[in-house]
Amino acid sequence: MATEVQRIPASRQARRSFGKGLLTLIVVGWFALLILVPLLALIRGALAGGLKPFLQALATPEAQNAFFLTVLITVVATVVNTIFGLIMSIVLVRQRFWGKTLADGIVDLPFAISPIIAGLMLILIYGNQGWIGQWLEPLGIKVVYAWPGMVLATTFVTLPFVVREVVPVLQEFGVDQEEVAYTLGAGRWRTFWSVTLPSIRWGLAYGVTLTIARSLGEFGALLVVSGNILGRTQTTTLYIHDGIESFNTEGAYAASVLLAGVSFVLLLGMELFRKHVEARETRT
Amino acid sequence: MSNRTSRGPLPIDLFLRGSALSYLALMVVVPLTALSIEALKPGWDPFWQALTDPFAWHALKLTFATAFIMVLINAVMGTATAWVLVRCEFPGKGIMNALIDVPFAVPTVVTGLMLVALYGPSSVLGSFLGRHGWAVIYQQPGIVLALLFVSYPFVIRSVQPVLLEMDPAEEEAAATLGAGTFTTFRRVTFPALWPSILTGTALSFSRALGEFGSVIMVAGNRPLQTKTGPMYIFGEIESGNTHGAMVVSVVLLAFSLGILIVLNLLQRQGRHIHGH
Amino acid sequence: MGRGTPTNPKRRRSLIRFGVCCIASSFLTWLSGCLPVQGVYAGADTLTIGAYSVVRDALREKILPGFAAHWKAKTGRTVRFEESYNASGAQSRAIASGFDADVAMLSLEGDVERLVKAGLVEPNWKDGPHKGLVTRSLVVIGVRPGNPLKLQGWEDLERPGVGVLYPDPKTSGGAKWNINAIYGSAMLEDQEHPNLQAGFERLAKVQANVLNMDSSGRQSMATFERGTGDAVVTYENELLLQQKRKGVATPYVIPDATLQIEGPVAIVESSVREHGNREVAEAFLDYLRQDEAQRIFAEYGFRALDSRLDPPDRVPLPKKLFTIAELGGWKEINQKVYGPGGLWDALFTGKKGSKP
Numbered sequence: 064m065a066t067e068v069q070r071i072p073a074s075r076q077a078r079r080s081f082g083k084g085l086l087t088l089i090v091v092g093w094f095a096l097l098i099l100v101p102l103l104a105l106i107r108g109a110l111a112g113g114l115k116p117f118l119q120a121l122a123t124p125e126a127q128n129a130f131f132l133t134v135l136i137t138v139v140a141t142v143v144n145t146i147f148g149l150i151m152s153i154v155l156v157r158q159r160f161w162g163k164t165l166a167d168g169i170v171d172l173p174f175a176i177s178p179i180i181a182g183l184m185l186i187l188i189y190g191n192q193g194w195i196g197q198w199l200e201p202l203g204i205k206v207v208y209a210w211p212g213m214v215l216a217t218t219f220v221t222l223p224f225v226v227r228e229v230v231p232v233l234q235e236f237g238v239d240q241e242e243v244a245y246t247l248g249a250g251r252w253r254t255f256w257s258v259t260l261p262s263i264r265w266g267l268a269y270g271v272t273l274t275i276a277r278s279l280g281e282f283g284a285l286l287v288v289s290g291n292i293l294g295r296t297q298t299t300t301l302y303i304h305d306g307i308e309s310f311n312t313e314g315a316y317a318a319s320v321l322l323a324g325v326s327f328v329l330l331l332g333m334e335l336f337r338k339h340v341e342a343r344e345t346r347t
Numbered sequence: 348m349s350n351r352t353s354r355g356p357l358p359i360d361l362f363l364r365g366s367a368l369s370y371l372a373l374m375v376v377v378p379l380t381a382l383s384i385e386a387l388k389p390g391w392d393p394f395w396q397a398l399t400d401p402f403a404w405h406a407l408k409l410t411f412a413t414a415f416i417m418v419l420i421n422a423v424m425g426t427a428t429a430w431v432l433v434r435c436e437f438p439g440k441g442i443m444n445a446l447i448d449v450p451f452a453v454p455t456v457v458t459g460l461m462l463v464a465l466y467g468p469s470s471v472l473g474s475f476l477g478r479h480g481w482a483v484i485y486q487q488p489g490i491v492l493a494l495l496f497v498s499y500p501f502v503i504r505s506v507q508p509v510l511l512e513m514d515p516a517e518e519e520a521a522a523t524l525g526a527g528t529f530t531t532f533r534r535v536t537f538p539a540l541w542p543s544i545l546t547g548t549a550l551s552f553s554r555a556l557g558e559f560g561s562v563i564m565v566a567g568n569r570p571l572q573t574k575t576g577p578m579y580i581f582g583e584i585e586s587g588n589t590h591g592a593m594v595v596s597v598v599l600l601a602f603s604l605g606i607l608i609v610l611n612l613l614q615r616q617g618r619h620i621h622g623h
Numbered sequence: 624m625g626r627g628t629p630t631n632p633k634r635r636r637s638l639i640r641f642g643v644c645c646i647a648s649s650f651l652t653w654l655s656g657c658l659p660v661q662g663v664y665a666g667a668d669t670l671t672i673g674a675y676s677v678v679r680d681a682l683r684e685k686i687l688p689g690f691a692a693h694w695k696a697k698t699g700r701t702v703r704f705e706e707s708y709n710a711s712g713a714q715s716r717a718i719a720s721g722f723d724a725d726v727a728m729l730s731l732e733g734d735v736e737r738l739v740k741a742g743l744v745e746p747n748w749k750d751g752p753h754k755g756l757v758t759r760s761l762v763v764i765g766v767r768p769g770n771p772l773k774l775q776g777w778e779d780l781e782r783p784g785v786g787v788l789y790p791d792p793k794t795s796g797g798a799k800w801n802i803n804a805i806y807g808s809a810m811l812e813d814q815e816h817p818n819l820q821a822g823f824e825r826l827a828k829v830q831a832n833v834l835n836m837d838s839s840g841r842q843s844m845a846t847f848e849r850g851t852g853d854a855v856v857t858y859e860n861e862l863l864l865q866q867k868r869k870g871v872a873t874p875y876v877i878p879d880a881t882l883q884i885e886g887p888v889a890i891v892e893s894s895v896r897e898h899g900n901r902e903v904a905e906a907f908l909d910y911l912r913q914d915e916a917q918r919i920f921a922e923y924g925f926r927a928l929d930s931r932l933d934p935p936d937r938v939p940l941p942k943k944l945f946t947i948a949e950l951g952g953w954k955e956i957n958q959k960v961y962g963p964g965g966l967w968d969a970l971f972t973g974k975k976g977s978k979p
Contacts, residue, residue, distance in 0.1 A: 082528050083435055090431040091443065093424050097496055098449055101461040105453075108464065151367040158364060166368060168607065169375050174550070175603030177557025179577045180596040183584055184378035187385055187593075191721035194381055200721065203897070208722040219374055251359050273451070280454035283559040283577070287584060290722040292671075292707040300454045300560075305708070307460060308842040309679060310868065319457040326452030331445050400963075401972045468786075468834070469850025485835045485851075568791055568836040571971040582793035585713045585838075586961075587737065 105323070109316035120317040128294050129302035129318070136210070136298065137278040140217040144274055148225025149267070153259075155226070156233040173222045181219050182287025185212055208290040213298065216284035221274045228270030232263045265337050272333045276326035379600070386593035397594040405571045406579035407598060413487065413575065414555035417494040422548045425502025426540065430532075432503070433510040450499045458496055459564025466492065467565075485567035490575060493561040498551035505547030509540055542614055549610040553603050668694075669703045670903055671894065673724030675711035675734075675796060676841035677858055678758070678886070680868075681923035682706065682728075689919060690910045694903065702903055710839035711796030718743065723894040725904045728757065728886070730796025730840070733953040735889050748889040757911045758860075758886035759926040761940070762804035765847060765855040765862045765875045772853050776878035777808045781828035786852040790836055790843045792961055797840030799961065801856040804882035805829050806966070807950050811880065811943070819966075827970055858884055863924030880943035882950075886925075 110117055120126065155167055173181070189196040189206035199206060206212045240262070244254040260267075282300040289296040291305065299318050306315030387394055397403060432444055450458070466473045467484040476483055483489050513536070521531040559577040567573040574582070576599050583592035674682060687704050694702045709717065711730035718724050719741040727744065729735055732755065738744040749755035766774050772785060780787050792798040810822030834852050837843040840861065847855035848865070865873040888908060895901045910916055917927040927933055950956060960966040 079522070079528055086427060087431050087435050087437055090424070090428045091437070091439075094428065094443060094446075097492075098446060098499060101458075101465055101496070102446070102449055102453075104465050105457065105461050147367060147370050150363050151371070154360075154364050154367045158360060160364065166371060168611065169371055171607055172375055172379070172604065175553040175557065175607055176600060177559060177577045177580070177596075179559050179580050179584075180382070180557065180600065181378075183580065183589075183592055183596055184382050186584075186720055187381050188378055189721075196721065205721070205723070207720070208717065215374075219378070222374060251357070276451055280452070282454055282456045287581070290673075290707050290717045291709050292705055292722070295705055296707075300456055303454065304456050307456075308676060308837075308839060308845050309708075310845060310848065315460070319454065319460070323449070323453045323457065327449060330448045330452060334445070402968070463849070467849075467851060563838070567834065568838075569833065581838075582791060585710070585716050586793040587716065587719075588963075 102323075105316065106320060108312075109320040112313060116313060117317050117320075120311075120314045121321060123314065125293060125297070126299075126302060126314060126318060129297050129299045130321075132210070132213075132297065133279060133299040133322075136214050136217050137275055139214050140221055140278045141271060141274050143218055144221050145225050145267075145271055147222070148229060148270060148274075151226045152229040152233050152263075153255075156230055157238065170223050170226050173220055176220075178216075178220055178281065178283030178285075179287060181216060182284040185216055185219075185284070185288050189215070207288045208292065208296060210296065212288045213285055213296060216288050217278045217281050220281055220284060221277045224273040224277065225267065225270035228266045228273070229263050232266030233259075236262045268333055268337070272329050275329055279322050279326050382593055382600070383597055386590070386597045389590060393590065394594055397591045398598060400591065402570050402574070403579060403591060403595050406574050406576045407595060409487070409490075409574070410556055410576035410599070411602075413490045413494060414552055417491050417498060417555050418548050418552045420491075421495060421498055421502050421551050422544060425499070425547060425551075426506055426544055429503045429506035429510055430536075433507060434515065447500050447503055450497050455497060455558070455560025456564070458493060458561035462489070462493055462496065462561070462565050484565050485573070487566075487573055489565040489567070490562055490573065493565045494551075494555045494558055497558055497561055498554050501550045501554070502544060502547030505543045505550070506540055509543045510536075513539055545613055546610065549606050553606055556599055556603050668700050668903055669705065669898065669900060670907060671705040671707075671723060671725045671898070672728065673707050673709075673714050673718050673722060673726070673891075674728040675714055675730045676708045676839045677730065677797060677861060678728060679708040679841070680864060681920055681925070685919045685922070686911070686916055689915060690907055693910055693915075694906060697906070708841075710790070710794040710842075712792075712794045713838070715796075718891060723897060724891055725894045725898060725900060726888065726907060727891050728888045730884075730886060731799060731953065732885070732887050732947075733799070733957050734796050735887050736953065738889070738891065743891050743893045744889045745892055749887075753912055753928060755887045755889060756885050756928060757888040757908075758884075758920050759928060760884040760886070760924070761859040761877060761926070761944070762800055762856065762882045762884060763859045763862065763875045763877050765844075765857055765873065767853060768872070768874055770874055770876070774854055775876055777805055777825060777829070777880075780805075780832060780854060780856070781825060783832070785832050785854060786834045787829055787832040787854050787856065788834060788837070788843050788847050788852040789856040790840055791838060792967060794838045795840055795843075797843070797858060798836070799956075800858070800882060800884050802826065802967070803947065803950055803956065803960070804878075805856070806960075807882055807945055808878060808880040808943075811945055811949065814943075814949075823966060823969070826966070830970055858924075859926070860924030867923070877938060877941050879941055880945065881941055883944050883946050885947065 121130075151166075151170060155163065155170075186193065186207055188194045189199070189212060191197065191200045196206060206215065236259075240258050241254055244258045249257070280300060281298075282304065285296075285298055285301055286304070289298070289301060291297055291301055297305065299322055303315045303318050303322075306312060306318065428447075432440065432447075453461075463484055464470065466476070466489075468474060468477050468482065473482075473484055481488075483492055517535050518531050521535045522528075526534070557577060558575075559581065562575055563578055563581070566575060566578065568578055576595055580592045580595050580599075583589070583595070672682070672687075683706070687706075691702050691704075694700065707714065707717070707722070707724065711734050714722075715727070715729055715734035715737050718727055718738055727735060727738060732749070735744060735748065735755070739746050739748070764774060764776075764780065766772070772779070772782075774780065774785065779785065789801045790798040792802060806819075806822030806826040808822075809825035810817050810819055812818065812821065835846055837846055840857055843855060844857055844861045844865070846852070859875065859877070862873050862875040888911060890901075890904050890908060895904050912928065914932060917929065917932045921927045921933050921937075926937070947953060947956070951959070958965065
């Protein structure tokens with residue numbers, strides 16, 4: 064910068080701070096109105112009766128079944144999409160082949176597809192008159208109105224997250240270190256495990272967290288493919304929806320707070336953990 | 348690496364490529380193809396008829412209109428919020444920054460419930476607004492409100508990292524040279540930000556076109572007034588008009604896809620300009 | 624790096640390997656996503672019920688336990704239930720596209736006929752003495768305590784400024800009952816000469832007052848409970864159920880002319896054959912028509928098939944109680960009113976009979 068420091072006249076500085084302050088006020092106000100107040104209302108609604116009824120509402124057998132199903136589906140969807148996500152990212156970034164850009168675009172598609180449409184597509188394929196469903200039906204294999212359909216639906220909508228978060232990191236990371244590993248004689252797997260993975264871990268972690276959060280909250284597609292069968296296909300989100308209409312609002316609110324809380328803690332926790340680790344690394 | 352001149356791709360590379368692409372084909376391409384084929388199976392005429400059905404047409408128009416309005420508001424407020432979070436200091440900033448992600452965490456079915464409870468016709472705020480002709484819930488503004496909530500983080504989280512990386516010195520320099528705040532923003536900050544704003548905006552738009560869980564609780568679901576595309580599709584599925592549902596789905600999908608493609612192209616252009 | 628032509632032997636080998644990998648991995652992925660799943664409870668003594676949302680409480684709280692006790696007493700075996708409660712149209716759609724319910728208890732005959740058309744229910748399901756029915760009810764208007772707007776009948780719902788609630792006929796069977804009652808009341812004013820135009824006009828005025836169209840009858844009631852609207856058009860039993868749950872009177876008005884709701888139940892042949900539980904399914908249907916179950920339904924606000932079993936404090940039936948048959952029967956109504964270009968569509972587009 065120039066050796067002489069030009070000073071901004073005090074009046075303009077005051078005007079700038081005023082402008083900044085006003086903008087801050089507008090932004091915080093918007094945030095409060097749109098996000099904070101509804102969130103507080105939700106928490107208040109859930110805990111209005113006290114902590115005990117809140118916990119009791121979460122302990123009913125229907126709620127427990129719903130939680131179990133949600134966890135099961137989330138675990139499967141997350142594991143499958145993490146494996147696929149890693150493989151796809153590596154393939155997209157490190158390989159070159161015809162149709163790569165197309166594949167890249169296709170990965171992003173589930174992001175742009177309404178969950179209702181996703182559900183419709185699953186019915187078209189796996190319903191009892193569906194493309195594949197009509198062959199599975201006589202064999203007694205149930206996809207829709209059973210948990211495989213719900214896993215498929217959830218896996219579909221969460222497909223892009225890991226890929227999208229890992230690809231930029233992998234691109235930035237560059238092939239040099241990997242090349243070094245190869246020249247030193249390390250095999251593919253070893254290289255991946257010891258060199259690639261550590262460098263993409265935060266992108267991967269964020270992608271996995273987003274996948275989990277999205278899986279926990281999936282609703283539209285499940286509404287179409289699940290049949291809302293108590294104990295068999297009622298996830299937590301469907302349980303909440305059910306609770307709203309069966310006058311079990313305490314149960315619905317309690318489950319909502321639980322879901323939102325878990326997702327939020329995951330997201331926040333990951334951020335904090337990363338900051339903590341990065342701070343430690345820069346210090347050493 | 349994989350396409351090393353000496354050997355060509357290793358078997359492991361091909362296996363990875365094969366698995367990833369097959370997974371993609373099975374999970375995404377096959378369902379989309381099935382949808383398109385089934386929608387067009389009866390023929391082009393029935394397709395066109397189902398599309399121009401007044402209810403379908405209105406649902407599509409409403410979806411695009413509400414998404415567009417939401418996106419405009421979100422682009423402005425999102426950028427402003429990101430700017431404030433990065434460049435300003437105020438008490439509670441850390442908490443607010445953490446809470447930006449709340450819409451990612453809250454299931455959509457809950458969003459609707461919350462918004463109705465707070466701004467619905469039987470609430471304090473809602474009845475006040477209703478009396479002055481500013482009814483929100485169960486009217487079209489309610490749809491925009493729900494969309495604003497669920498898309499809130501997209502622009503912010505797209506813009507924040509870019510702003511963080513930007514050197515405030517540039518802005519300061521402009522200020523010392525006499526530029527007002529707005530001019531600084533327009534000539535210095537914005538040119539660097541527009542790709543990320545665009546990304547966040549396109550993501551919001553895509554999301555809004557397909558949003559269902561929150562909208563169905565706040566919109567009112569009245570045909571030719573407040574039934575959006577996804578709500579229309581849902582109704583047609585449940586009442587047995589699968590073809591109508593598929594036709595509207597295909598159109599919505601085509602638009603979402605178009606947005607993604609345009610976004611991709613613009614991002615690439617942005618990268619050229621900014622040399623990222 | 625040159626791209627070899629496919630005739631290059633090395634390329635060809637790579638392509639073949641690539642192709643084999645693709646096929647193998649797709650097969651594995653597909654297989655893992657479609658593990659064979661029988662309903663966990665498939666077996667001779669399980670019963671999967673696909674019902675509409677309004678009968679939920681009656682079934683879950685008393686009817687199903689009652690039948691379980693009955694079955695145990697009769698055969699010594701325990702029966703296990705799987706239940707799904709949904710809007711009637713949605714439930715019907717689910718069963719038609721693969722949900723393996725053994726028993727379909729839906730809001731209206733039309734939703735069961737959809738299953739007949741899909742080949743899942745026998746066409747003779749209505750042939751017994753009960754004509755396939757299990758419950759009766761009325762379409763009534765729920766109001767706020769004290770009835771501040773002094774709503775007495777359908778005409779009052781036409782008044783501007785009255786906030787009305789009923790669900791979406793696309794998903795909810797209950798909505799169809801409500802809408803039929805509204806236009807039917809005006810149409811059958813002069814029972815000798817039904818006047819559809821009058822019915823249409825009444826419906827148009829009421830629809831203009833509708834605030835929100837929920838996806839099911841139960842949801843509509845819940846929305847009303849949460850403070851929206853001045854009047855909810857719904858089944859009489861929904862309001863009586865509210866009363867039962869809260870112990871507080873939930874006022875409702877029976878208009879002078881209203882529609883009798885007839886709730887059907889049917890066995891889904893394909894599921895019963897698959898699960899091998901025909902015996903328990905037929906026993907269940909029998910049980911539903913016995914006095915014990917009918918009394919339970921009456922307790923939950925329905926009107927029993929035999930009105931002698933209704934509780935004595937039940938409000939007497941209105942003077943003009945018409946049935947779906949007088950309105951033309953479900954087949955005709957589903958086509959003329961709810962079909963494409965029908966009465967319902969015309970409410971919004973202003974064009975009557977626009978489609979052939």
